[in-house]
Amino acid sequence: MKSFxxxxxxxVFFGKGCVKEHLAAAIEGYGKTVMLAYGxxxxxxxxxxxxxxxxxxxxxxxxxxxxxxxxxxTYAKALEGAELAREKDVDxxxxxxxxxxxxxxxxxxxxxxxxxxVWRDFxxxxxxxxxxxxxxxxxxxxxxTGSECNGGSVLTNERLKVKAGRxxxxxxxxxxxxxxxxxxxxxxxxxxAGSFDTLSHIMxxxxxxxxxxxxxxxxxxxxxxxxxxxxxxxxxxxxxxxxRSNLMWDASMAENRIIKLGKRLDFQCHKMxxxxxxxxxxxxxxxxxxxxxVYYRHIYKDGLSKFKRFAVEVxxxxxxxxxxxxxxRAGIDALEAFIREVGLPSTLRGLGADGKTDLKxxxxxxxxxxxNYRQLTHAEILEIFEECF
Numbered sequence: 437m438k439s440f441x442x443x444x445x446x447x448v449f450f451g452k453g454c455v456k457e458h459l460a461a462a463i464e465g466y467g468k469t470v471m472l473a474y475g476x477x478x479x480x481x482x483x484x485x486x487x488x489x490x491x492x493x494x495x496x497x498x499x500x501x502x503x504x505x506x507x508x509x510t511y512a513k514a515l516e517g518a519e520l521a522r523e524k525d526v527d528x529x530x531x532x533x534x535x536x537x538x539x540x541x542x543x544x545x546x547x548x549x550x551x552x553x554v555w556r557d558f559x560x561x562x563x564x565x566x567x568x569x570x571x572x573x574x575x576x577x578x579x580x581t582g583s584e585c586n587g588g589s590v591l592t593n594e595r596l597k598v599k600a601g602r603x604x605x606x607x608x609x610x611x612x613x614x615x616x617x618x619x620x621x622x623x624x625x626x627x628x629a630g631s632f633d634t635l636s637h638i639m640x641x642x643x644x645x646x647x648x649x650x651x652x653x654x655x656x657x658x659x660x661x662x663x664x665x666x667x668x669x670x671x672x673x674x675x676x677x678x679x680r681s682n683l684m685w686d687a688s689m690a691e692n693r694i695i696k697l698g699k700r701l702d703f704q705c706h707k708m709x710x711x712x713x714x715x716x717x718x719x720x721x722x723x724x725x726x727x728x729x730v731y732y733r734h735i736y737k738d739g740l741s742k743f744k745r746f747a748v749e750v751x752x753x754x755x756x757x758x759x760x761x762x763x764x765r766a767g768i769d770a771l772e773a774f775i776r777e778v779g780l781p782s783t784l785r786g787l788g789a790d791g792k793t794d795l796k797x798x799x800x801x802x803x804x805x806x807x808n809y810r811q812l813t814h815a816e817i818l819e820i821f822e823e824c825f
Contacts, residue, residue, distance in 0.1 A: 437650045437698025444692055446585050447611045450685065452677070455575060455613050459491045462611045466571055467527025473502040473517065473541050474532045482621040484577060488532060500524045502544075505533065508713055508720070509540035511555055511593045518547035518554075521570060531574045531609075534630065535581025535590075535720075538574050542589040542607040545570040555593055558602060565606045574609045577618045579684040580630025580721060582637060582691025584612035592714050597801065599710035614688070616681040620674060627674070628778045629721030631667040631683055635660060636705065636724040637690040639746075643732075644700045644808060647742050652695045659686055659695070660750045667778060702808040705731050708817060711802045715794075718787040725780035726787060729772040730823050734816065736764045739809035743767055784825045795821040 449458040463470065470492055479485040492499055502517050521529065521544060531541035547554045548570045557563050574584050583589075587607030592599040619627075642656040663686050669679035689695065708731070709723040716723075736743040744760050747753035747767025755763050772782070781787055789795075799818035804811060812820075 437646065437652070438700070440697045442693065442697055443605050444585060444608065444694075445605065445610070446608045446692075448585065448614060448688070449611065450614045451681075452615055452617050454615050455487065455618075456491070459488070459575070459613060460495045462573060462613065463492070463495060463497065463528060463530070468496070468498050469500060469525060469527045470497045471500045471502050471517070471521055471524070471526040471529045471544075472532065473505060473529055473537060473544070475503070475505045475507075475534075475537050477503065478621070479532055479577060482618075484532065484575075484618060488530075488575065492530075500526055505537045505540045507536050508592050508599070508717055509536050509543070509590075511543075511559075511591045514540055514543035514547055514591060515554070517541075517544035521545075521548040526570065529570055529572045531572065532577060534576070534578030534626075535583040535633075538576075538581070538583035538609070539589040539591065539601075541572050541574065542583075542587065542609075543591055545572045546589075546604075546607060555591075558604075559591060559593070559600045562602070563604065565604065569606055572607070572609045573611045573613075575613045575618070576615075576684065578622050578626060578630055579616075579619055579680075579687045580633040582634065582687045582689075584609060584614065585688045585692035588691065590710065597714050599714035600803075601710070612688075614684055616677060616684050619680050619684060624671065624674070625719075625779075627670060627683075628667070628780055629719045629725075630687070631663055631670075631721070632725050632775070632778070632780060633721040634683070634687040634690050635663045636721070636728060637687075638663070638695065639728065640702045640704075640706060641690075641695055641699055642746070643735075643739055643742055644702045646698070646700075647739070650698055652697060652699050653745075655689075655695050657745075657749045659689055662686055664750075664774065671778065700807040702805060704805040704808050704812060707803045707805055708820070711798050712784070712787070712789075712821075714801075715798050716788050722781050723787055725775045726782060726784055726824050727820065729768055729775070730820050732768045732771070733765075734812075734820060735808065735810050736768060737761070740764055742809075784821065789825065795825065
C-alpha cells in the first residue's frame, strides 16, 4: 500500500431517533445563531423540518433559514449563502438534506470567512487555509454521496460551464446525524441514483493501483456487494430498515477516506460526468450509470487482473472455461444489467441530451486524470460520449 496520513474529524451519530437524542447536545458551544440550510422543501412535507426547528428553539437558538439549494448546487448559490451568513452573524451552519445541501453548506462555510476569489483560490486550484471556517453540522436525509463524512464540495460554476469538486479536511462537518428512517420518503429514482453514486465512488477507488493484495480492495469488494444487495432489498421494501441503514453507511464508508488509503484513485468517470452535468444539469448518479460501462470497456484491458477480480468477487461470475478477458467483460456486462434492473438510464439521451448537445465541447472541457489504469485523451472521451449517446 502507498503511504498515507489519515484524518477524519467528523463525529457521527447513527441510528433511529439519533436527531431527537443527540442534536441538542451536538449544537452546544456554537453560539446563538444557526443557519438552517436545506433544499426544495421536502423536509417540510415529511416532518423533519418541524422536528429540527423545535429542537433548535428549545435549545435557545435563533434560526436563519437558507432554502432552495438545488440538486447540482451552484457557485452563485454558495456565495448567496455566504453573504447571508455574514449579514446575520451566523455561528453554525446546519445542513439538512442530501449531498447537494451538504456540499453547498461546506462552500458557504468557506466563502463566509474568506475575502478573496473563492472559486479561483479553492476550486480551480488547491487552496490554503490560514483562516478558520464557519462550523458546519449536517443531518442526512438522503444516502449516496458520503458528503457527511468528508470535506468534499462539488459546485457548478454556471458562468464558466464547469462543475468541480475539492475535498478539504478543514471543511469536514463537525458532526453528522444519520437516521436511516429519514430516508424513507425519498423517491425511488433518488434512492437508485444515490445508491449508484455510492457504488461509483467505490469502483473509482477500486479500479486503481496498487493491484497487489491490500486492505482497501478487500473492503471495497464487501461494500460493493452490500450496496447491490441492499439496494435490491430497499426497492422491494422501501421501509426495510436494515437495507436503508446499510445504504446510508455504505455511502459514508465510500467517502470517509478509509478505503482510499493506500490507493492512487481514478475518478475519471466522475470528471466526465461532472461536465455532462454542467451542461445538462442531469442527476449525478444517473449520469455515472450511463458512463461507467462504456468507460470500463475502454480501459479494462489495462487493468485486466482487477476487472477479472471484480467480475468474480463482486458479481459472482464463474471463471470456468473463460479467458481472463471474457471474465472481465462478463463483470462489466453484469454491472450494465444491474443498471437496467434498477431502472437507471443507459444513454445520454435518457439524461436529456439531444442533437443540439455539443459533445465535443463537453469532452474538451473534461479534466484528465493521470492516476487511472490508462490516461484518456479528450478525443477518447468524445468517443465514450458518442457511444453513450
